[in-house]
Amino acid sequence: MSFLKDPSLLRDRAWLNGQWAAADNGETFPVDNPATGEHVGVVPRMGAAETERAIDAANAAWPAWRALTAKARAALLQAWLQQIQLHAEDLAVLMTVEQGKPLAEARGEVAYAASFIEWFAEEAKRLYGETIPSPLADRRLLVLREPIGVCAAITPWNFPLAMITRKVAPALAAGCPIIVKPAESTPLSALALAVLAERAGIPGGVLQVLTGDPRAIGGALTTSPVVRKLSFTGSTEVGRLLYAQSAPTIKKLSLELGGNAPFIVFDDADLDAAVQGAMASKFRNAGQTCVCANRLYVHDKVYDAFTAKLVEAVQGLKVGNGLEPGVTQGPLIDRAALAKVEDHIDDAVTRGARVLTGGRRADLGKTFFEPTVLADVPADAKVAREETFGPLAPVFRFHTDEEVIALANNTEFGLASYFFSRDVGRIFRVAEALEYGMVGVNTGMISNEVAPFGGVKQSGLGREGSRHGIEDYLVTKYVALAGL
Ligand code: ADP
Numbered sequence: 001m002s003f004l005k006d007p008s009l010l011r012d013r014a015w016l017n018g019q020w021a022a023a024d025n026g027e028t029f030p031v032d033n034p035a036t037g038e039h040v041g042v043v044p045r046m047g048a049a050e051t052e053r054a055i056d057a058a059n060a061a062w063p064a065w066r067a068l069t070a071k072a073r074a075a076l077l078q079a080w081l082q083q084i085q086l087h088a089e090d091l092a093v094l095m096t097v098e099q100g101k102p103l104a105e106a107r108g109e110v111a112y113a114a115s116f117i118e119w120f121a122e123e124a125k126r127l128y129g130e131t132i133p134s135p136l137a138d139r140r141l142l143v144l145r146e147p148i149g150v151c152a153a154i155t156p157w158n159f160p161l162a163m164i165t166r167k168v169a170p171a172l173a174a175g176c177p178i179i180v181k182p183a184e185s186t187p188l189s190a191l192a193l194a195v196l197a198e199r200a201g202i203p204g205g206v207l208q209v210l211t212g213d214p215r216a217i218g219g220a221l222t223t224s225p226v227v228r229k230l231s232f233t234g235s236t237e238v239g240r241l242l243y244a245q246s247a248p249t250i251k252k253l254s255l256e257l258g259g260n261a262p263f264i265v266f267d268d269a270d271l272d273a274a275v276q277g278a279m280a281s282k283f284r285n286a287g288q289t290c291v292c293a294n295r296l297y298v299h300d301k302v303y304d305a306f307t308a309k310l311v312e313a314v315q316g317l318k319v320g321n322g323l324e325p326g327v328t329q330g331p332l333i334d335r336a337a338l339a340k341v342e343d344h345i346d347d348a349v350t351r352g353a354r355v356l357t358g359g360r361r362a363d364l365g366k367t368f369f370e371p372t373v374l375a376d377v378p379a380d381a382k383v384a385r386e387e388t389f390g391p392l393a394p395v396f397r398f399h400t401d402e403e404v405i406a407l408a409n410n411t412e413f414g415l416a417s418y419f420f421s422r423d424v425g426r427i428f429r430v431a432e433a434l435e436y437g438m439v440g441v442n443t444g445m446i447s448n449e450v451a452p453f454g455g456v457k458q459s460g461l462g463r464e465g466s467r468h469g470i471e472d473y474l475v476t477k478y479v480a481l482a483g484l
Contacts, residue, residue, distance in 0.1 A: 003097065004090045008195065014044045014211045015194035017057035018204020023212065024049055031188055034100040034331040034367055035321040041098075043187045046212030051179070051220035054208045058150045058177035059226050061205025066147050066175035070124045077121035077172060079200035084114045084193070091192055093323070095160050098188050100330035100367075101285050102322040113161035115449040116465065117169045123470050124173035142479040147175030148252060149228035151473060152221040154181045154214070154242070156234045157333055158288045160189035166453075166464045167231040167254075168193075168207060174473035176229070177206045179221065183234075185333055187211040222246045229472065232256070233290075236413075236458055254462030254472045256290065256454060258387050259415030262408035263293035263444070264430070266401075267301040269420035273442060275309045278393065281418055281444030283317060283371055286329050287391040288337070290459075291416035291438070291447065294387050296395045297404050303397050307375050310393065311356045317371045319362045332367040332390055341369055341390035347382040348374050348394060358391070379407065387413070401426065409435045415455035418444055437463075 004010060012028070013020035022028075023044035031040045044050075065073070084091065092106035101109070130143040153167040164180055171178040182190035187209075194209040210217055221227050222245035232242050233256040246253055263281060265274045281293040298306045322330040332338050338361070345359055358372030369391055377383065377394040384396070384407075398404040408417060417436040421427055431439045437455040440446040447453055452463035462472045 003093060006087060006090055009087060009090055009094065009192040010041055010188060011191040011195060012042050012044075014046055014050070015191065015198070015204075015207075015209040016050060016054050017208065021050070023047070029184065031098055031185070033097050034185075034333055035323075037366060041188055043191065043211040046210050047216035048220040050212070051210060051217045052224070054179050054210055055150060055220070055224050055226050057205040058179055058208065061177050061203055062147075062150060065177055065203065065206050068175075070127065070173075073173060073175065074121040074124040076200060076202050077117050077124065077169060080197050080202060081114055081117040081121065083196035083200050084110065084117065087192075087196060088114075091161065091189065094192055095186075095189050096322040096330070099157060099160050099186050100322055100333065102327050102330055105285060106322070109159055109162050112447070112449070113165040116162065116165040119449040119465070120169035120173040120470060123170070123467060126467075127174065127470070127474065136482075138482060138484050140481040140484060142481065144477040144479060145474045146477050148473055148475050149176060150226050151176045151178040151229045151231065152181070152227050153178055154218060154221070154230070154232045154234065155183060155190070157183035157185040158285055158290075160186035161193060163233045164190055164193060166469070170464075170470040171473045172202070172206065174470050176473050179208045179210060179227075181210050181212075181214065181217045181221070184211075184214065218242060219245065222251070223249065225249045228252060230254070231462070231464075231472065239460065252472060254464065255460035256464065257415075257458065257460040258413055259290045259292075259455065259459055260294045260385070260387050260411045260413040261291060261416040261418065262434075263296045263417075264404055264408060264419035265296070265298040265302060265306055266419065266421040266423070266426065267299040268422050268426075269302065270422065270442070271302060271306055271309060274306060274420040275313050277418065277420060277440070277442070277444030278310060279313050279444070281440070282393045283314070283329065283391055286332055286369075288333060288389050290387070292389070293393070293418060293444065295384055296393055297398050297407060298395055300397050300399050303395070307356060307373065307395050310395070311373050314357050314371045314373050314393070319368050319370065320364065329371055329391060332369055335367060337390060338367045338369055341372075341388055341392050344381075344383040344386070344388050344392055344394075345372060345374065348377050351378045351381050353377040353381065353394065385411065401430065405430065405433045409433075412458040413455070414457035415459035416440065416446060
């Protein structure tokens with residue numbers, strides 16, 4: 001018996017040019033449930049040859065897709081949205097089973113993923129151009145906004161649906177075909193999205209999902225002159241590599257890379273709200289998001305009160321299989337993720353930090369880890385520089401605004417940042433001083449489809465979501481009409 005109400009959402013083939021295809025050499029790789037270690041499914045291990053065929057198919061599908069009216073493309077996106085809504089519970093269960101996040105969070109992600117499709121279906125109809133007053137009397141100057149062409153998306157495992165729809169929906173809305181390569185740990189959610197796109201009537205060459213060898217597929221996508229744009233979400237390390245690989249063909253790039261989010265609690269903050277914000281920002285998805293608070297800076301005056309409340313809240317979390325009711329912390333994605341959390345804790349403790357709660361693997365074994373709070377973490381600890389990507393909240397102490405702003409900005413990353421204060425002057429000063437693409441003031445949750453998501457410095461390029469999120473899929477064409 002399947003764990004899905006609609007078992008046909010679970011695929012063992014990739015979606016290549018309107019066909020459910022195996023790898024040319026027949027190879028597959030398994031997908032495992034991180035909570036139980038059980039096999040959930042297998043998917044094809046495709047490589048460069050299949051990717052090149054997908055690129056040709058996308059290029060062939062492009063003229064008809066861009067020729068559709070924006071209204072027609074929007075209608076197809078809306079049909080896909082309806083399919084997703086109809087199968088929301090199956091998509092959530094499948095996500096929990098392959099990725100590990102608690103079912104409530106998976107349901108939230110299905111809605112979040114769907115929101116990008118809804119938003120960009122609407123935006124498709126609003127890609128207005130310009131007319132420019134001409135410096136010459138016989139001319140009229142027009143600015144058109146056109147689809148860039150064949151696009152590629154390489155996506156991570158931490159948001160198996162939303163990181164795909166946030167790229168695919170604006171591409172399709174703008175009139176571009178797109179090829180998606182999902183992460184190896186979570187390809188099943190991506191393939192389920194393709195099943196629903198097929199049912200919605202989105203043409204086969206317009207949206208393709210290839211599973212397989214990241215280097216081979218990534219290599220073919222980045223070196224192809226036909227692929228005009230690559231959107232990547234993942235590690236800074238892989239982002240750098242893809243940036244370099246894309247240089248010879250001068251591709252347009254969107255890169256959503258690592259973060260090292262500071263979370264600052266000033267002495268005038270509402271401490272209960274700050275704890276709530278810290279819990280949402282730090283422990284969502286067991287700390288495995290690129291906008292998770294990585295470093296908590298708390299003013300000396302409220303340090304003890306804040307940490308006491310935080311520890312109490314953290315001790316209320318429940319670790320376990322995300323399908324079980326009441327579980328708020330699933331397993332980490334793999335053993336390497338677990339090892340990184342342990343390394344950051346060991347390093348901080350060696351330098352004098354104290355473990356207030358957690359600090360070790362959970363009794364459930366596998367990759368389950370106890371949510372952890374560290375106090376008196378020194379400024380030179382590893383966790384101050386590197387993203388933990390796990391359920392570890394290191395609390396640092398500060399005394400002045402200048403000091404904490406300098407500490408917060410002392411990183412090559414610049415994705416999300418957060419602070420809690422009730423002083424309106426300080427709110428403006430600090431929000432402006434933080435060198436980050438996003439600032440959450442008195443909240444730990446900032447992501448939604450209507451706001452521009454993205455980073456500065458080595459956290460990446462471009463913005464996703466909002467009206468800005470479609471820009472990267474468009475090119476500007478200037479038309480000079482002379483002799484009028
Ligand atoms: P994470 O640390 O979140 O796993 P990665 O950057 O390793 O981040 O992975 C994000 C995505 O990038 C995944 O889809 C993965 O398969 C892909 N990826 C990893 N290495 C490469 C590579 N060399 N070329 C192309 N894609 C890659």
